[in-house]
Amino acid sequence: MAGELRYDDQVVVITGAGGGLGKAYATFFGSRGAKVVVNDLGGSFKGEGNSTKAADVVVNEIKAAGGQAVANYDSVENGENIIETAIQAFGRIDILLNNAGILRDVSFKNMSDQDWDLVMKVHVKGAYKCARAAWPHFRKQKYGRVINTASAAGLFGNFGQANYSAAKLAQVGFTETLAKEGAKYNIICNVIAPIAASRMTETIMPPDMLENLKPEWVVPLVAVLVHKSNMTENGGIFEVGGGHIAKYRWERSSGLLLKADDSYTPGAVLKQWSKVNDFSNPQYPTGPNDFMGLLEESMKMGPNDKGEKLDFTGKVALVT
Ligand code: NAI
Incomplete structure (x- = not known):
């Protein structure tokens, strides 16, 4: 044929x-x-x-x-x-x-x-x-x-x-x-x-x-x-x-970006957990190099606020 x-x-x-x-x-x-x-x-x-x-x-x-x-x-x-x-x-x-x-x-x-x-x-x-x-x-x-x-x-x-x-x-x-x-x-x-x-x-x-x-x-x-x-x-x-x-293909949430210093505590992560799960503005990484740009951004950031912390349900919790 x-x-x-x-x-x-x-x-x-x-x-x-x-x-x-x-x-x-x-x-x-x-x-x-x-x-x-x-x-x-x-x-x-x-x-x-x-x-x-x-x-x-x-x-x-x-x-x-x-x-x-x-x-x-x-x-x-x-x-x-x-x-x-x-x-x-x-x-x-x-x-x-x-x-x-x-x-x-x-x-x-x-x-x-x-x-x-x-x-x-x-x-x-x-x-x-x-x-x-x-x-x-x-x-x-x-x-x-x-x-x-x-x-x-x-x-x-x-x-x-x-x-x-x-x-x-x-x-x-x-x-x-x-x-x-x-x-x-x-x-x-x-x-x-x-x-x-x-x-x-x-x-x-x-x-x-x-x-x-x-x-x-x-x-x-x-x-x-x-x-x-x-x-x-x-x-x-x-x-x-x-x-x-x-x-x-792989999809990555826009993600949570925190300054990697002593303010980077479990509590700071919990407080903004919704950002980890936020796929409203997704990225499509194709290799490990895509991660390096994020690291550079993180290094330029100022310190995190150390206010009240939230747990996964959004309730205030004393986690650090
Ligand atoms: P099947 O059981 O009809 O075919 C697999 C064949 O592999 C068999 O003829 C078997 O004798 C042979 N086999 C098993 N071990 C062997 C070995 N060590 N050395 C040489 N041959 C060996 O199954 P099917 O569905 O045709 O599967 C084919 C492939 O597709 C498998 O890798 C399976 O895991 C994969 N697969 C199948 C799906 C399906 O819906 N049928 C779903 C997802 C994956």
């Missing part, structure tokens, strides 16, 4: 591509000229067991449709083996989609070290290991595209998901740093917080909602971000699902 985004001669590695979102990515890229490494450990959504079947089914599907694909069954914790599969089979890697994931949902009170460690291993260490192994190839060829996968649970927190939300917000900081380090080598990294029907969500969402959240509807955003035409959209955080795509 004229005008469609294509990935001919490019090699795409997709982790956790045996089902859900990963499978949707794999079949898409396989149908648009890319050579696809379909990685999947083939375990349960809780990270138990393993099997070659999940990856094999997707590879066979891509091949049956005329595409090129190979399977890899390693855990993402062994990312170097996954990237090596790409190099051995196709001689290069252009695009890495860090997508594999598991859940070990349990209230924080009952969370075991194993629940914490396994989620960290798959999401955080797994994304790191795959990107780390791909990085020298990207730098050498001055080309690379990476998508990491966060979650609304990471951005906002969610009951029963302390482990998962910590691992998912980690993807944001990881991506933002890779975006900065990769930019001069034309390595573009973005992070998505998707929402889609999959075995992960099928037990927690009603069927009519799932019907409107097809994994295929996350694909177009990812396809645009990793396309060679994207030279500038780097380090972005995107929410995507059900046909909706939006970008996130």
